[in-house]
Amino acid sequence: MATTTTTSTETQTSAPRPGLRVRVQQFGTFLSNMIMPNIGAIIAWGLITAFFIPDGWVPNEKIATMVGPSIFYLLPILIAYTGGKLVYDVRGGVVGGFAVIGVIMATSDPIFIGDDGGAPMFLGAMIMGPLTALVMKKLDALWSHKIRPGFEMLVNNFSAGILAALMAIGGMFLLAPVLRTVTDWLGDAVNTLVDNNLLPLTSIFIEPAKVLFLNNAINHGVLTPLGIQEAAREGQSVLFLLEANPGPGLGLLLAYSVFGRGLAKASAPGAAIIQFFGGIHEVYFPYVLMKPKMILATIAGGMTGIFLLVLFDVGLRAPAAPGSIFAVYAQTPSGDFFGITVGVFGAALVSFLVGSLLLRMDRSEDGDLMHATAAMEDMKGKKSVASSTIAGGGTATLTGPIRDIVFACDAGMGSSAMGASVLRRKIQEAGFDDVTVVNKSIASLTDDYDVVVSHQDLTDRARQKTSRAVHVSVENFMGSPRYDEIVEMVEASNGAGAGSGVAAEEESSSGELLAEQSVVLRGFASTRNEAITEAGELLLDVGAVDRSYLQAMHDREESVSTHMGNGLAIPHGTNEAKSAIHRTAISFVRYPDGIDWNGHQVKFVIGIAGAGKDHLPLLGQIAQVFTDQDKVAQLEAARTVEEVRRILA
Structure with a gap:
């Protein structure tokens, strides 16, 4: 899963439900998240196709044997695995990757389709992968914590195998016939547009959709699957360039470079370089x-580009991602370079001419580019580094210096404390003595903070509690690259740091928080749930919690993972379970062989029961230990309980 930085505009009392545009964006983003990680593999297929098929640049019969299996089997399975993993991590990816084989066979094997040649099942992959993973997730929840110890692996493996097999069979006989009909309809619709010279009219919808960030739903939901199907049949497809053609954006930015005013004119040349050569089209959206x-300029350019591409009967072997001229040429078949070049630069020329005319006729001053950039980022749902840089700064959403940063998690006593300690040290090293870094539960958040940091699964909840803060989502509390971005944000808003310390809500630590009997050098657990129970039992044994707290630890894990990175997990109860804590305590369990924790290997599990704040200094120390590889190595090599306690405290 990817991380985002957004500005909160929603309060707890007025959190509107997502509108249609937002839902389409979210759907498109999900489709994009299935396709984009596999673009490298799609490009590899395109290059092998371009070079080695009989009419390729350097035909090679043996190498060309990889083309068919890759497009019909490998790529759909990769996409289905990625979609399943988005829904239910590796377990979802595995069952989703297998389940799609039924749809693949029913749409490609002569037993089902005769001699029609079949079609690559990208649409089937984008349905079967997430769907099977979702079913697996729901089934696992039915028997969670109900399996007798020692039978977990047996149940987990056989349930996954049985479900994957059933879903593959169901996909073969239920989904595949529907998809064959749908792809035939879509293909016929595209052919109708081409035959009647109407394909250029798609720019009327595509260009505005790009600016509104609805392009992913169109591009990855329709154009890419249909384009790959056409490319597998014809050797190329113009559909890959309906949205990815960099010409319209280039022409628009060149028009601003010549006839724009103020910041728009000054920044447009740099934006044009990023857009055309880097392939980051979003940099022209604020303009x-x-x-x-000015959308009329990009529509005119897009229509011209498509018309010329169809006129010259050219297309690409595979998607051009990102939409850079380099990526476009990399996927251009031999002999089509002239037509592709005419299509790209023809689009740029018309976009430039129309954009120039509109700017020359416009007597008003250029609008606020910074405001337009902020509006674009709000529509996109995350910070646009490239556009913010072009517009003149990455902190446009801040109204003053950053003074207070808060880490928010469900209970405010585990994950957030660890993350706050890591960031606090980074800010301290940068020399900002007037910036506080604290941790809170989401329920206790107020509007007093400038920056709110939370796990990506909790950001929406955190956003509802504040109305003025910049929100930063992270996945790995121990080593997130977002921390460096926050330090840069502080430097940009506060100026150079000069202090020597950072305020923090911490008291002195007590070594008794981690009792000798709460340290286990070789845990017996083999699964995540067993490890949570083992760490919780140690807290129970020293009288720190009631038994009900153990269930709360499992409930917390089901809502948000407590995996911290660097081989560490810190399971703890939900905020509602604090009444089950008698006193603050911490347990430590080491697993030398490692255990799987939601797709990550964990060797150290630290159970937490925090009644107040007296455990926070020790968590801070633990955070520093696990960001130091030498200290982690010492923990792995420790032979006694006292060694562990000494390293941690």
Whole structure:
């Protein structure tokens, strides 16, 4: 899963439900998250196709044997695995990757389709992968914590195998016939547009959709699957360039470079370089949002580009991702370079001419580019580093210096404390003595903070509690690259640091928080749930918690993972379970061979029961230990309980 930085505009009392545009964006983003990680594999297939098929650049019969199996089997399975993993981590990826084989066979094997040649099942992969993973997730929840110890692996493996087999069979006989009909309809619709010279009209929808960030739903939901199907049959497809053509954006930015005013004119040349050569099309979106009528320039350029591409009967072997001219040429078949070049630069020329005319006729001043950039980021749902840089800064959403940063988690006593300690040290080293870094539960958040950091699964909840803070989502509390971005944000808003310390809500530590009997050098658990129970039992044995707290630890894990990174997990109860804590205590269990924790290997499990704040200094120390590879190595090599306690405290 990817991390985001957004500005909160929602309060607890007025959190609107997502509108249609937002839902389409979310759907498109999900589709994109299945396709984009596999673009490298799709490009590899495109390159092998371009070079080695009989009419390729350097035909090679043996190498060309990889083309068919890759497009019909490998790529759909990769996409289905990725979609399943998005829903239910590796377990979901495995069952989703297998389940799609039924749809693949029913749409490619002569037993089902005769001599029609079949079609690559990208649409089937994007359905079967997430669907099977979701069913697996629901089934696992039915018997969670109900399996007798020692039978977990047996139940987990056989349940996954049985479900994957049943879903594959169901996909073969239920979904595949529907998908064959749908792909035939879509293919016929595209052919109708081409035959009637209407394909250029798609720019009327595609270009505005790009600016509104609805392009992923169109591109990855329709154009890419249909394009790959056409490329497998014809050797190329113009559909790959309906959205990815960098020409319209280039022409728009060149028009601003010549006839724009102020910041728009000054920044447009740099944006043009990033857009055309880097393939980051979003850098031109603020220039359209600033003057909405400029969308006419990109529509005219897009229509021209498609018309010329169809006229020259050219296309790409595979998707051009990102939409850079380099990526476009990399996927261009031999002999089509002239037509592709005419299509790209023809689109740029028309977009430039129309954009220039609109700017020359416009007597008003250019709009606020910074405001347009912020509007674009709000629509996108995350910070746009490239556009913020072009517009003149990455902290446009801040109204003043950053003074207070809060880490928010469900209970405010485990994950957030560890993350706060890591970031606090980074900010301290940067020399900012007037910045506080604290941790809180989401329920206790107020509008007093400038920056709120939370796990990506909790950011929406945190956003509802504040109305003025910048929100930063992280996946790995121990070593997130977002921490460096926060330090840069502080430097940009506060100026150079000069202090020598950072305020923190911590008291002195007590070594008795980690009792000798609460340290286990070789745990017996072999699964995540067993490890949570083992760590909780140690807390129970020293009288720190009631038995009900163990279930709360499992409930917490089901809502948000307590995997911290660097081989560490810190299971703890939910915020509602604090009444089950008698006193603050911590347990430590080491697993030398490692255990699987939601797809990550964990060797150290630290159970936490925090009644107050007296455990926070020790958590801070633990955070520093696990960001130091030498200290982690010492913990792995420790032979006695006292060695572990000494290293940690």
